[in-house]
Amino acid sequence: MRRMCSVLLCACALLLLLTGDAQARPTFACGGNVTGDSGVIGSQGYPGVYPPNTKCVWRITVPEGKVVVLTFRFLDLESDNLCRYDYVDVYSGHVNSQRLGRFCGTFRPGALVSTGNKMLVQMVSDANTAGSGFLAVFSAAHPHERGDQYCGGRLMKPSGTFKTPNWPEKDYPAGVTCSWHIIAPKNQIIEVKFEKFDVERDNYCRYDYVAIFNGGEINDAKRIGKFCGDTPPAPVFSEGNQLLIQFLSDLSLTADGFIGHYKFRPKKFPTTTMPPATTTQPTTTRPIPLKYSAALCQQKCKRKGTPESHYCSSNFVITGTVITAVMRGGSMYATISIINVYKEGSLAIQQAGKTMSTKIVILCKKCPSVRRGLNYIFMGQTDEEGRGMIAPHHFVMAFKAKNQRAFNVLKTKRC
Known part of the structure; x- marks a missing residue:
């Protein structure tokens, strides 16, 4: 209750700032040290266009025993599928800490919650800028506890269990971030299985989700999978001796949550590591590998x-x-910016802001013929890594906006 009150106070204060006289608006500098129970931070010069070639760092500290809840009220940075150019990074802690996320474009994430009383926000821009930057509010909140254990933590025993706060008595809370860092001996790997799983469903797991990474940090290049919905993911195996499991819920809908188990395995244990995915579970059909000839x-x-x-x-x-x-x-290797998804199957889809993209391979580079910058409908199979595979006998045709209504009937087709 206290946390919600403090968030509301921040929101009210922010509303006054945004609707009040221009002379009353604060001037946002490039980073700084910020302390207190609540506050507002913004990109340099907000609401004007942020400057190029800058790196600004805000170090937020709330009272001991509390955690930091950060909510973006406005986000407008140069958009890129991988947020490579202009972006905002948010970390739990000030030094050698876990990244809670990287953001660009205009899609605002849900509330981000640190594991301690410190959070670091870093904004980077390159030579070409586009947008007004960001405005965010932070507040101090009581950490979600279960007994004496905070949500998340470091797990080093040969086997163990992890679960969402409140499991199984009631739904997990809104606005919570949990990170479990599992560390096995050097010569072992980690197997993870979910016994029960119920996380707010979304086609692209944008709101509440579980993400699993090889290694000990949040790094999209090392992500094994991203999961939501009400079906437990298939067992996951690490490549090395470390695994990071991140659970995030935003400030809206919640669900039952999950309970999962892990155990260490000998390194030679045969693995069936999940392909990279950003899709809900279950997938509708299994990947069918296609061999080029x-x-x-x-x-x-x-x-x-x-x-x-x-x-x-x-x-x-x-x-x-x-x-x-x-x-x-x-063959032709292509990146596709997605307009609409009619059937997701086991296709690996990436998302940055509101932009979704995927990788496909045209096995025979001239058949079917596609050109950069044009729109198409793609119907094909996927390989073991979740890439789309298009062979000559698959269906590809030019897509025009006027065809949208006709294609929408595909979603209702029963197979």
């Missing part, structure tokens, strides 16, 4: 059938814009 590309290139006739046999169905197209050998 010269004979495949000698077929006459002619599209056959209709979207309706290919829908059920396809693992994924999307519309999107070709952003990049690179030739390697006899």
